[in-house]
């Protein structure tokens with residue numbers, strides 16, 4: 001009896017529990033304490049079952065399932081379940097959900113990257129006319145000449161090119177003897193190049209200051225050399241030149257608090273004064289107007305002639321593969337990397353030649369009015385810069401989104417290298433023996449062993465690099481001997497194989513031919529030039545003598561005849 005009562009109590013307790021559960025569960029569900037996505041769970045179960053069945057041989061079902069997830073075009077009806085088969089309709093639904101989810105994420109990524117693109121550069125937002133760029137299959141291009149303009153970030157770029165030549169054992173053109181420029185401010189001439197270190201072969205890289213004159217540069221370079229240069233907003237390029245090069249000293253404006261402003265009140269007047277008092281004209285004063293165009297070869301007299309300026313711009317566009325922009329230095333380097341199929345590591349850099357703050361020559365704040373005056377005074381450079389600023393963004397547009405991935409990677413690598421290479425200790429330097437103070441760098445004592453070698457090269461300035469190359473490229477240096485022994489450097493020059501001497505001879509012959517002397521191409525020997533100049537002289541004499549003699553003889557004859565006639569007639 002007791003046992004029956006116990007059973008009854010248990011039954012009542014279970015009923016009470018069930019009743020409470022029935023009452024409470026919907027409330028729990030409502031409060032989202034427990035979610036029971038039964039439909040989703042069953043769909044996932046089907047989906048995994050499909051995968052599972054594939055792993056054990058249901059190939060066809062899986063192909064359909066995968067097909068449904070990859071190709072949206074497969075109609076859902078095709079995946080309807082057959083008797084006894086897995087519920088593939090559900091599988092495809094789930095796949096579609098995944099796909100949908102992925103698409104949303106991708107779309108969102110694209111939206112985000114679009115936004116960031118628009119943020120950085122409005123012009124690069126369309127995808128039309130994208131260049132094909134395949135980093136893995138393209139071949140690095142090793143023949144490059146950099147026309148190094150002044151105060152444009154060009155020393156940083158020169159470090160990149162020096163490093164490229166250095167690490168790949170490329171031959172680089174060096175200025176003659178103890179010099180650091182190729183005869184600048186004169187136009188480039190091959191005689192300003194250290195031909196001995198070129199060992200008769202054209203240089204692969206040229207990257208120190210020079211004034212552009214293409215035909216004479218071609219004498220020392222490979223015929224397929226690509227030329228590049230860099231420009232900077234003329235307002236800041238001029239400010240940097242004027243202060244860093246201390247042009248105000250030559251102009252005797254040191255007593256003024258803002259010499260640049262004073263100079264621009266009457267620039268021609270100040271220059272006339274200078275021309276009267278200073279002989280010879282100080283070298284750096286060649287940059288006092290349109291400095292970038294001066295480096296790019298435009299004659300100062302042409303700087304006021306719009307037609308000549310536009311023609312010169314067209315010529316540069318035609319002859320240069322890339323015109324980089326200092327304000328977009330990183331973008332410029334990514335363009336360089338892609339155009340020449342280089343590695344991203346080739347274009348990492350540490351900013352060189354930056355003026356120190358708090359010195360006489362440091363950056364000055366410019367009023368709007370002064371900026372306008374600088375623009376007006378450097379009109380040719382403004383036209384040059386504006387033109388190439390446009391074409392620059394057009395080039396970037398052709399590279400599509402991959403460009404911005406490279407840009408991000410470059411910036412990240414630059415930060416990493418700076419952190420590892422550079423000592424926090426402040427260093428001040430002077431370049432080109434000028435008094436202007438620039439920021440220098442000291443190798444970080446704690447640099448990683450892995451990066452040390454590269455860091456040393458990254459921090460080497462232009463002058464140190466030239467001195468280093470002078471030793472490295474000395475034909476009889478131990479280094480060159482070893483390179484030659486390993487077949488990694490050309491054998492020592494043989495007279496017949498001296499490409500540069502032959503080019504110079506041919507050029508001279510062409511020059512003399514253009515003066516009208518014929519028949520000299522067949523003998524381009526050492527004697528040629530002397531022979532030709534002698535012939536030119538004697539030809540010139542003959543031109544004067546022969547007609548005279550003929551005239552005298554003819555006159556004599558006439559006189560004699562006349563005399564005879566005179567005698568005969570009486």
Ligand SMILES: Nc1ncnc2c1ncn2[C@@H]1O[C@H](COP(=O)(O)OS(=O)(=O)O)[C@@H](OP(=O)(O)O)[C@H]1O
Nearest residue numbers: 150151152153154155156240329351352353354355
């Ligand atoms: N990467 C990068 N980005 C932006 N700016 C840079 C960069 N590298 C150099 N610079 C600035 O370029 C100026 C020095 O130019 P150069 O190296 O051409 O000078 S020089 O002609 O060789 O003396 C100098 O400008 P100023 O400081 O205004 O004089 C440098 O600060």
